[in-house]
Each structure stands twice: as C-alpha cells, then as structure tokens.
Amino acid sequence: xxxxxxxxxxxxxxxxxxxxxxxxxxxxxxxxxxxxxxxxxxxxxxxxxxxxxxxxxxxxxxxxxxxxxxxxxxxxxxxxxxxxxxxxxxxxxxxxxxxxxxxxxxxxxxxxxxxxxxxxxxxxxxxxxxxxxxxxxxxxxxxxxxxxxxxxxxxxxxxxxxxxxxxxxxxxxxxx
Amino acid sequence: xxxxxxxxxxxxxxxxxxxxxxxxxxxxxxxxxxxxxxxxxxxxxxxxxxxxxxxxxxxxxxxxxxxxxxxxxxxxxxxxxxxxxxxxxxxxxxxxxxxxxxxxxx
Numbered sequence: 001x002x003x004x005x006x007x008x009x010x011x012x013x014x015x016x017x018x019x020x021x022x023x024x025x026x027x028x029x030x031x032x033x034x035x036x037x038x039x040x041x042x043x044x045x046x047x048x049x050x051x052x053x054x055x056x057x058x059x060x061x062x063x064x065x066x067x068x069x070x071x072x073x074x075x076x077x078x079x080x081x082x083x084x085x086x087x088x089x090x091x092x093x094x095x096x097x098x099x100x101x102x103x104x105x106x107x108x109x110x111x112x113x114x115x116x117x118x119x120x121x122x123x124x125x126x127x128x129x130x131x132x133x134x135x136x137x138x139x140x141x142x143x144x145x146x147x148x149x150x151x152x153x154x155x156x157x158x159x160x161x162x163x164x165x166x167x168x169x170x171x172x173x174x175x176x
Numbered sequence: 177x178x179x180x181x182x183x184x185x186x187x188x189x190x191x192x193x194x195x196x197x198x199x200x201x202x203x204x205x206x207x208x209x210x211x212x213x214x215x216x217x218x219x220x221x222x223x224x225x226x227x228x229x230x231x232x233x234x235x236x237x238x239x240x241x242x243x244x245x246x247x248x249x250x251x252x253x254x255x256x257x258x259x260x261x262x263x264x265x266x267x268x269x270x271x272x273x274x275x276x277x278x279x280x281x282x
Binding site for chain 2: 071156163166
C-alpha cells in the first residue's frame with residue numbers, strides 16, 4: 001500500500017531516522033511518483049538555499065547555500081529533461097505532500113532566526129535533510145525505480161547528495 | 177655543411193632540454209558521474225594535467241596539502257602543470273566524497 005510507504009518516508013524524514021524499514025514489494029512507489037518525490041526534494045533544498053542566501057551571515061554558509069542552489073537546480077533540470085524524454089508525468093503523492101508540508105514549516109521556523117543562530121540552524125537542517133533524503137534514495141526510491149534511466153539519475157543524485165551531506169558536516173564543524 | 181651551421185645546431189640541441197623537459201607528459205584526469213578517474217595516477221614534476229569535468233555540476237580538484245586548487249565549471253576542462261613532488265590526496269570541495277590521489281615524482 002503506497003500510503004503506508006509514504007507515511008513511513010515522511011516519518012523517517014521528520015525524524016531523520018537512518019533507514020526506512022518494513023516496506024514490502026507492494027509498497028513500491030511507481031516511477032511517476034518517484035520522479036515527483038525526487039523533484040520535490042530538490043525544490044525544497046533550493047528554497048532553503050534561497051532563504052539562506054538572504055539571511056546567512058557566515059561566508060562559508062553563504063557559499064554552501066550557493067552550491068546547493070546550483071547543484072539542485074542542475075539535478076532538477078536533468079530530471080525534467082528525463083521525464084519529458086520518457087513521456088512520464090510526475091504524479092503528486094502523499095510523500096511529496098508530507099515533504100512539502102514539513103519543509104514549509106522548517107522555512108517558517110528558520111525565518112524567525114537571524115545571524116549566527118540562523119547559520120547554525122540552516123546547516124544543521126541541511127545535514128539532517130540530506131541524510132534523510134539519501135536514506136530514502138538508497139533504501140526505497142532507487143530499488144523501486146523500474147526505468148533504467150530514472151534509476152541511473154537517482155544514483156547520480158545519491159552521490160551528489162552524499163557529497164552535500166559531507167560538505168554540510170564540514171561547514172557545521174567549522175561553525176562550532 | 178658550414179661549421180657555423182653545425183655550431184648553431186649543436187647549440188639548439190644543447191638548449192632543447194631547457195625548452196621541452198625530457199619527461200614532460202600530458203595526463204588526463206576525468207570527473208564523471210561524481211567519480212574521479214583514474215583514482216590514482218603517477219606524474220612527474222613538469223607534467224601537465226588536463227582536468228576534464230564531464231558532469232553538469234561544478235567540481236574542484238583541491239589538494240589536501242594546499243598545493244593546488246582547480247575549479248572546474250560544468251562540462252569544462254582546465255590544465256595545470258605539476259610543480260612539487262610528493263603524494264597528494266585531493267578532493268572536490270563541493271562534493272567531498274569525490275577523492276583521488278596524485279603521486280608526483282621529482
């Protein structure tokens with residue numbers, strides 16, 4: 001059942017849990033749903049980066065936000081080109097909705113902070129967010145994708161986001 | 177052949193090594209799908225490295241010891257000349273999971 005799966009992903013992302021478990025073959029999201037989730041996850045990080053560009057004070061944090069904006073826009077551009085090529089229409093779903101809801105809450109929360117407090121909270125959230133997305137990619141989205149090109153794009157995405165996670169961890173360590 | 181010409185050829189031969197170092201080679205290092213290849217490569221001081229970024233993402237080749245820091249925009253390449261001997265570990269600043277080693281002989 002897809003709803004159960006998406007609730008699990010949403011919970012995992014909310015809690016930044018290390019892995020998603022208990023999903024059987026029947027829980028597999030479809031390719032149009034996977035494409036929607038991946039694209040939504042990218043948009044969320046782009047919006048977070050735009051907020052950080054306005055609010056961040058630390059130069060490493062500003063540079064990190066710029067890197068996120070550039071990479072996630074590049075990934076999403078590729079994703080759009082691929083769905084067009086495959087003639088797939090991304091399908092909205094409960095996981096995408098849960099992700100978006102959580103992200104807008106986070107934006108509002110971070111918006112109340114400023115200066116060093118904002119920098120720290122933004123970077124901490126970037127670490128947690130990339131960790132959660134990578135876990136979802138690794139354990140659910142990549143194994144569930146049936147189209148080879150979609151799978152391959154998700155695999156490239158995973159490598160990039162693992163890089164972002166490490167980069168965010170470096171920046172977080174520097175802020176302490 | 178006039179002695180004068182012979183002397184100038186000898187002179188040219190004598191100076192040739194100064195213009196083109198005997199071992200100078202061109203080494204290609206490619207970044208594609210977030211992977212640096214070859215992951216380990218040997219070079220000599222004076223060799224030229226061509227850094228090729230085949231990704232749609234920007235990368236860097238940043239030496240951990242600070243010896244070099246090359247920025248590679250998406251789908252672009254850059255060249256640099258190897259200046260100092262030693263084993264240099266380098267990575268991409270944007271994606272620190274991209275790592276490789278350059279072994280530079282004198």
